[in-house]
Amino acid sequence: MSNAKPKDHLDLLALDSLRAGEGTPDEKAHLEACGACRGALEDLERLSSKLAGLREGFGGVPGERDRAILDMARRELGRAKVRKLVRPRLWWSAAAAALLLAAGLGLWVVPARRLPLLARLDPADIDRSGSVDILDAYTLAIRIRAGAPLDPSWDLNHDGVVDRKDADVVAKESVSLRRRTE
Amino acid sequence: MTDPAERTDQELVRAIQEGDLSAFEALYLRYRDWVVSLAYRFCGHREDALDVLQETFAYLLKKLPSLELRSQMKTFLYPAVKHLALARKRAARRHAPLEEGIDPPARESPPGDVEDMLACLPEAELEVVWLRFVDGLELKEIAAVLDLPLGTVKSRLHRALEELRRKKK
Numbered sequence: 278m279s280n281a282k283p284k285d286h287l288d289l290l291a292l293d294s295l296r297a298g299e300g301t302p303d304e305k306a307h308l309e310a311c312g313a314c315r316g317a318l319e320d321l322e323r324l325s326s327k328l329a330g331l332r333e334g335f336g337g338v339p340g341e342r343d344r345a346i347l348d349m350a351r352r353e354l355g356r357a358k359v360r361k362l363v364r365p366r367l368w369w370s371a372a373a374a375a376l377l378l379a380a381g382l383g384l385w386v387v388p389a390r391r392l393p394l395l396a397r398l399d400p401a402d403i404d405r406s407g408s409v410d411i412l413d414a415y416t417l418a419i420r421i422r423a424g425a426p427l428d429p430s431w432d433l434n435h436d437g438v439v440d441r442k443d444a445d446v447v448a449k450e451s452v453s454l455r456r457r458t459e
Numbered sequence: 460m461t462d463p464a465e466r467t468d469q470e471l472v473r474a475i476q477e478g479d480l481s482a483f484e485a486l487y488l489r490y491r492d493w494v495v496s497l498a499y500r501f502c503g504h505r506e507d508a509l510d511v512l513q514e515t516f517a518y519l520l521k522k523l524p525s526l527e528l529r530s531q532m533k534t535f536l537y538p539a540v541k542h543l544a545l546a547r548k549r550a551a552r553r554h555a556p557l558e559e560g561i562d563p564p565a566r567e568s569p570p571g572d573v574e575d576m577l578a579c580l581p582e583a584e585l586e587v588v589w590l591r592f593v594d595g596l597e598l599k600e601i602a603a604v605l606d607l608p609l610g611t612v613k614s615r616l617h618r619a620l621e622e623l624r625r626k627k628k
Contacts, residue, residue: 289620290613299597324623327573328592335496335508342509343491346516350483353520357478 287314289321296321400430401447414448464488468532475523487516490532493594494540500589501544504551511543518543530603533596537604576626584619587612 287295287307294300295308295318308314403413403420418441420427427439433446463471463485471489474482491512498511518539519526528535577585590601598616602609 288617289624290617293591293616293620297591297595297597320624320627321620324573324627325592328577328588331573331593335492335499335505338491338495338509338512342513343487346487346513347480347484349513349517350487350520351480354475354478354480354483357524 286311287317289317292318292321296325400428401433401450403431403447409447409450411448414444417447418444469528472523472526472528476526483520486532490536493533494536497537497540497594498544498547501541502548502551504547507547507551508544511540511547514543515540531596531600533594534600534604537590537594576623579626580619580622584615584622587615588619588623591616 287304291300291304292314295304300308308318399409401409401413403416406412417431417439419425421440421444429439431439431443433443433450436442463474463479463481466474466482466485468486468489471482471486475486494515495508495512498515499505499508502508502511515536519536526535577588580588586605587601590596590604591598596604598612599609601607602612605612
């Protein structure tokens with residue numbers, strides 16, 4: 278190891294970096310070559326160990342304080358576990374509720390928005406198009422006029438016979454339906 | 460399973476987030492003495508320091524569910540300990556002039572030369588010296604803890620070391 282003195286000595290921050298094991302290769306190389314800087318580093322290390330000794334000033338933590346803190350953690354982590362368990366259940370409950378609500382809304386909304394679906398069950402839907410409209414009245418009128426087979430369910434005015442009056446009922450119904458959906 | 464005491468802080472935090480009490484215990488034992496010494500340094504009262512220790516870990520437990528530890532645990536804990544300890548000190552000295560800072564080092568024995576040398580440092584420089592030499596933080600961690608530019612931390616440390624060296628001569 279050389280005791281030659283390079284021109285520029287390491288400053289205090291560089292020496293502190295070396296003390297903390299954070300020095301750069303250049304700083305380490307300089308230290309190898311410079312006795313004055315090695316001496317300055319030793320001074321800093323002595324100061325550092327004296328300062329580190331101040332850390333012991335408090336003394337120990339009483340056992341009851343440790344227990345109190347660990348009990349607090351036990352309670353808090355226990356609560357966190359319960360929250361973790363409960364949250365998915367709540368999520369599933371919420372999802373199920375949303376599904377039921379959607380289904381309920383669906384049943385409520387469909388008659389208004391998707392009339393064709395239920396209209397298929399309507400005897401006035403003569404052409405089975407899924408909706409009751411003026412074409413049903415026209416189709417029924419054509420069938421009556423042509424003498425084609427008539428479905429007894431088309432007796433919409435319940436007078437015991439399927440005739441033009443039933444076609445008029447369908448016409449009225451189609452108009453009233455249109456008004457309801459507009 | 461790895462011994463909790465051998466796991467990194469990040470691993471312990473993740474384990475605690477899964478509800479592992481032994482991981483919390485390991486983390487607590489790792490930082491307990493440092494936290495209580497730091498609290499004592501700021502508030503200068505033994506019972507208050509123990510209360511601050513408890514409050515700090517209560518704070519940590521509260522923050523843990525969403526905590527992503529990206530730096531040293533010390534840099535996360537330091538501001539909390541400092542704040543809680545200074546609040547205790549304020550409460551204790553409600554009727555006395557307020558001095559927010561580090562109390563002179565704990566002394567149940569006569570002050571030595573190091574304490575005398577430190578007593579001459581301005582508060583801001585003393586805090587950097589404590590963090591560097593007593594708490595063993597890197598300069599960039601000190602900058603993060605104190606929310607200061609790295610250059611300011613370096614200049615404070617440099618001035619403090621110059622002063623300590625001058626006093627020693």
